[in-house]
Amino acid sequence: MSKTITYVVTYENRRWVSRCPAGEVEGVGVASSLSQLERDLAEIHAWAWPEETPAVEFVFDLPEEVAGVVAEYRREKxxxxxxxxxxxxxxxxxxxxxxxxxxxxxxxxxxxxxxxxxxxxxxxx
Structure with missing residues (x-):
């Protein structure tokens, strides 16, 4: 894998939604679980870049009430x-x-x- 494509992921209407702010991938990915979303995006990458398939990376855009707890957990970890x-x-x-x-x-x-x-x-x- 030559590079990584980063997606901003949010939770909207009971679904995980991914958007690619850098523009390497157009559109929006939607799935009921993060593992399914990651698999779907990996399949898209393999189809779009069969020679050098980019990895998938998530950056989570979380609501304030959970973002602080997640950040604290990561620091403590x-x-x-x-x-x-x-x-x-x-x-x-x-x-x-x-x-x-x-x-x-x-x-x-x-x-x-x-x-x-x-x-x-x-x-x-």
Whole structure:
């Protein structure tokens, strides 16, 4: 896939509606579910550009009452992923340091993990 075509998607009259503001695709796509809308647009892309079919990307134009909640969720999800990554890095470091002093079962008890997980952290890092 050489490029991506972005659609602005809204929910109108119990249907998901897509519009292409950049003009690569004319008209409006309508479907009862986002997965159906994405499949329909992918089929249109495959038909219109058989050699290099563009990917489909959605930008949601949501009502204010839900847009704020979605934005907050996405921020918190990004933070959680960053924290999870850092925790995984520290788990490896802790497993290495602690097993240089104690057994894997004792290290597991201190870290609150299974001894199998401590072994994985120690050998796979």
């Amino acid at each position: 990004e933070l959680a992923e960053a924290h999870a990554k850092r925790a995984a890095e520290l788990a490896v470091k802790a497993a290495r340091v602690l097993t240089s002093h104690w057994s894997e079962p004792d290290t597991a008890r201190v870290m609150g993990l299974s001894k199998q997980r401590v072994h994985q952290l120690k050998v796979n890092a």
